[in-house]
Structures are given as structure tokens and as C-alpha cells.
Amino acid sequence: MTRKQKDNITFEEFEKLDIRMCRIISCGKVPDTDKLYQMEVDTGSEELGIKLVVSSIADKITPEELIGFNYPFIVNLPPRKIRGISSEAMIILGERKDGGFVKLTTLGVEDIGSIII
Secondary structure, three states: OOOOOOOOOOHHHHHOOOEEEEEEEEEEEOOOOOOOEEEEEEOOOOOOOEEEEEEOOOOOOOHHHOOOOEEEEEOOOOOEEEOOEEEOOEEOOEEOOOOOEEOOOOOOOOOOOOEOO
């Protein structure tokens, strides 16, 4: 799948991203939706705690591929209401050309709470 490049951001905007490895501890479909999962995510940080995340990936990846595994998340986004649920972070996945999602290679930074940037 080829997608147009998004608008450029400044280096300073990029530096503001807080990306950390987080463990998905629960995942289920948001009622009355086809694509939305609601996940509880352990950030590995006492300060950040457990975050609730809503993501439109249910048509691309199964809960079994998510629950109990560590994935990179952007953890410093402002909460955003999605279907009445406050989503507090964003998962980062790779999208294959066939449209499926995969875990990104993180070059050995797999431990929960590890900071990517």
C-alpha cells in the first residue's frame, strides 16, 4: 500500500515525542465497532502507570498478537475521546503492503518501560 508522505514536522516537534515500550495487558473490541480495540497498556513506569488506548487496528491484527507482548507507544499525547472512551497513548505498528500490521523491529529495545526516544 503506497501512501502519500505526510506534512513535514520540525526537529523540535519530533524531539517532543515520548516513545516507550509498553506491555499490552488487555485488549478487546469496542462495542458496536468493526475496527476499534480498547487496550490497557502497562508503561513500565510508576509515574505513567497504566494507560487506556483506543486504536483502529481490529481489522488488521488479533488480540492474541497483542496481549502480553511489548510494543512501542507514544505515551505523551493529550487524551482524545474516541467513541466516548478517553485514549491516552498511541501504538506504533508497521503496515505491510498488503495492509496487515506488524510489530516494528526495535533493535533489541524490548523491555517494558524502555525509552525509544
